[in-house]
Amino acid sequence: MYAQMIKTAGTGVKSPEEMTDQERAFQARIDADEKIEPKDWMPDDYRATLIRQIGQHAHSEIVGQLPEGNWITRAPTLERKAILLAKVQDEAGHGLYLYCAAETLGISRDELTEDLLSGKMKYSSIFNYPTLNWADMGAVGWLVDGAAIMNQVPLQRTSFGPYSRAMVRICKEESFHQRQGYDIMMKMCQGTEEQKQMAQDAMNRTWFPALMMFGPSDKDSVHSTQSMAWKIKINTNDELRQKFVDQTVPQAEYLGLTIPDENVKLNKKTGHYDYSEPDWSEFFEVIKGNGPCNTERLNARNKAWDDGKWVRDGLLAHARKKAARKASAKTAAE
């Protein structure tokens, strides 16, 4: 998922007795599945947590353009090139909706961007892994968009109105991305020996990082309990990860791909697939900035922002001049 390890503001769930009247009324609205809108009263911690979560989600969409953008100029057919371009364009659009949703909470897109560029805010760990062969475009769509959907589908019901509505729009496109990714994988797996090799190589590299997208187990976390009480988090990380594994294993089998974990097998008792935990020390290194592509990704975003400064300034200056010219023409006419 695109928002990981969001630190929930506050000290954990308050009991009704500890809450103020306002807080109690707020929680009652959430419990009744009412949507909270930007103008409504909300606890500061709810606002702060949402800004972190929506901001990180938006940043993930933006940085997420890079690993796929890496293959646009090398896409093997015109149709694949068009599909990939459309997907990357969608991701930028998702970033835009989400920044707009965050702005309703009183933070500007520029402020959020500065925090991304300085490294103060994070984006999903998954985008710090490289895309090394064409099958990665399949694996990203199938597994990465697939994992994101697991989290985003329930978030359509989240308590904050603008976030919920952004999720509804985004989910439609994400499921399309996942199907297209699976379609690439299918072609690769039915293709030549070399194509099958590419597909398996992509699978080997993407499986555990995809499981890491859900974040470490949070079933005992007070922060998650608070976020769940506010309905800005709907399921635990483990629930979502299990759902993802259960959905993905049969798809991999259908493709003829081997999951790089010999412990993956159906557990007759639970009805779910068993699997090995990813290497969480690797995950924490990636979060700290030591993933294979952290430096490149952040440098690329910083370069785009710095190189674009004169453009943003120029267009802003032009808009001001135009408005001034319009105003003076109006005064002259009066």
Added chain:
Amino acid sequence: MADKLNKNDALFQFLLRLGDNTLVLGHRVSEWCGHSPVLEEDIALANTALDMIGQTQFWLGLAGEVEGKGRTADNLAFLRDVWDFRNLLLVEQPNGDFGQTMMRQFLFDAWHSIMLGRLMKSSDQRIADIAEKASKEVAYHLERSADTVAGLGDGTEESHAKMQTALDLLWPYIGEMFVGDEVDAEMVKAGVAPDPASLRDEYDALVGRVLADATLTTPDSKFAHKGGKTGMRHSEHLGHILTQMQWLQRAYPGATW
């Protein structure tokens, strides 16, 4: 080109010119994905590239049909070498900074929109149909690129200077759009396409208006680099574009993707 250029060969060449322009420029624009100055531009540039790749599928698809040797749009895009490409030199020029990219786009869009307007009246209905569809997309590209050129030209001292540099750099590449050859003559004769030179006045007027809004100085020189649309002499850049674009198809011949 052979002396005995027949109408079918000429039509094939003409379609390659249209399709290669959008293919190569679409490729160039797509290099921006994720790296542009502002999120809205990432979206707009991806959209422009996407439209151009879509147009390429139509033009090269028809070219393959006209050629009659069973080559698909993908075969033409991914399995020809530099000398068989028929795009204008302008579209293979590197992106440079954002201003240079938008200036290149504007100088091309202006020509492209006029050309497509004429092709909508082509005697070849297949061409008229593609032109009609493409012209809607290109009208939007032109609106955007013209606004951006005007805005950045007028903006700050710095943005003005960068846009003037871009204009001066790219100006020698527009002349090629208006130079006709035997392929064009054949198309004019058949009522398929206009004489390239006949687009110049409308182009100069359109470009002149936008450059005036942009407070930019139109260069005096009428010098024109040539060799792209005939395939006689591309720039060194095209070969590098193809090494990326064609890599998978070349490295794994016969695979389906």
